[in-house]
Amino acid sequence: MFIKPFTIPKHILEMEALAKRLVPMHPEKQSITLQAGNIRAGYDGELSLQYPLSFLPYHQYLIFHYIRIPDSNGFFQIDLLILSTNFILIIEVKNIRDTITFDEMGQSVRKSGDNETIFSNPIDQVNLQHLRLLHWIRKFEFPPIPIEKIVVYSNPSTLLKNRSNDSTIPKITIRKEKLLSKIEELASKYVTPSFNEEQLIDLTAQLLDAHVPEKANAMKRYGIANEELLMGVICPRCEAIPMNWSYGRWTCIFCGCKSTSAHKKALADYGLLVSNLINNRQAREFLIIDSEHTVRRLLQKEDLDKYGRSSGRKYIIDPEKLMFS
Known part of the structure; x- marks a missing residue:
C-alpha cells in the first residue's frame, strides 16, 4: 500500500x-x-x-x-x-x-x-x-x-x-x-x-x-534577482520564449505551436520562483500581455483562490495544481 x-x-x-x-x-x-x-x-x-x-x-x-x-x-x-x-x-x-x-x-x-x-x-x-x-x-x-x-x-x-x-x-x-x-x-x-x-x-x-519537504530557495541560494528571469510564456513544444497571445490562444512564432493553456506553466513558474501571490499587473508583466481584461479572464479561468477586491485583488498560485491539472 x-x-x-x-x-x-x-x-x-x-x-x-x-x-x-x-x-x-x-x-x-x-x-x-x-x-x-x-x-x-x-x-x-x-x-x-x-x-x-x-x-x-x-x-x-x-x-x-x-x-x-x-x-x-x-x-x-x-x-x-x-x-x-x-x-x-x-x-x-x-x-x-x-x-x-x-x-x-x-x-x-x-x-x-x-x-x-x-x-x-x-x-x-x-x-x-x-x-x-x-x-x-x-x-x-x-x-x-x-x-x-x-x-x-x-x-x-x-x-x-x-x-x-x-x-x-x-x-x-x-x-x-x-x-x-x-x-x-x-x-x-x-x-x-x-x-x-x-x-x-x-x-x-x-x-x-x-516529514519536512526540502525547500530549494534557489533564487536566494544563487543570489538571483527577479529581473534576471525571462518573462513570458514558454512554448510547450520547442521551449522558445515568449509565445504571443491573440484570438484566445497562445502561438509560438518559432515553431507555430498553438495552445490555450500554456500560461498555466508560466503562472506555476511565477509561484515557484517569485511568489505564491500575484495580482493582475504582475501577471500582465510576467505573461507579457497588455490587456487587464484578458489577464483577469485567464486568472479566473484557472479557478485560483483569491482575496481582496478590485485593484487590490491577489490570486494564490498552487504550482502543482496548475502544472498537473
Whole structure:
C-alpha cells in the first residue's frame, strides 16, 4: 500500500523552472541546469520502482516515497521506505548510466568512455540512513524491529562491478529487476512479527507528521534577482520564449505551436520562483500581455483562490495544481 505516493518534490520543480527562466548569459546558468537535470534523473529513477513495488501484497507492506526527517544532526532523507510488522526496508535509488565500479578504496567510480567520476559510496550513505532512522525510531519506545537497507540501481544500461571483492556489496547493491525477489528474501528471513498492527499505524503517523519537504530557495541560494528571469510564456513544444497571445490562444512564432493553456506553466513558474501571490499587473508583466481584461479572464479561468477586491485583488498560485491539472 502506497502511504506516501510518488509525487515529484517541489524543490525539483523549482530548480527546473529556474533553469528554464534564467537569462542565457547568467554565470550560474550552466550549473543550475546541470543540477536540475541531476535531481530530475534521481526522481525518475525512484519513479521507475513504482511499477515493481505495486506487485507487493497490498496490506502487508506500507510504502513511503521521499521521507525527510529532522534529527539532532539536521535532516536525513530516504528515497523509499517500506514498513511491515516483521521488518523495515530502506531503499536508496541510483539512476546512473555507464559502468559503476566499487573499488578497494571504498569508492564508487563511474566510467563513461575515457572519463572517470568518483561518487560517494552509496553503501556508506544507506548505512548512515539506517543509523539515523534507528535512533529516531527509538525515541518513541517501539519494540525492536529489524531494519534492512539496499541500494537499487534503476537504469537498465548500468553495469555494476565489484573490484574490491567485498562480499557485502552484492548483498546490499542490486539492480531494479531484483527488487521484488530481494523483498521476498527478507520476508523469508523475518517470519516473526516485531510490531502489531497498532504499532505499525503509530509509526506511520509519526513518519508522516515528522516529514519536512526540502525547500530549494534557489533564487536566494544563487543570489538571483527577479529581473534576471525571462518573462513570458514558454512554448510547450520547442521551449522558445515568449509565445504571443491573440484570438484566445497562445502561438509560438518559432515553431507555430498553438495552445490555450500554456500560461498555466508560466503562472506555476511565477509561484515557484517569485511568489505564491500575484495580482493582475504582475501577471500582465510576467505573461507579457497588455490587456487587464484578458489577464483577469485567464486568472479566473484557472479557478485560483483569491482575496481582496478590485485593484487590490491577489490570486494564490498552487504550482502543482496548475502544472498537473
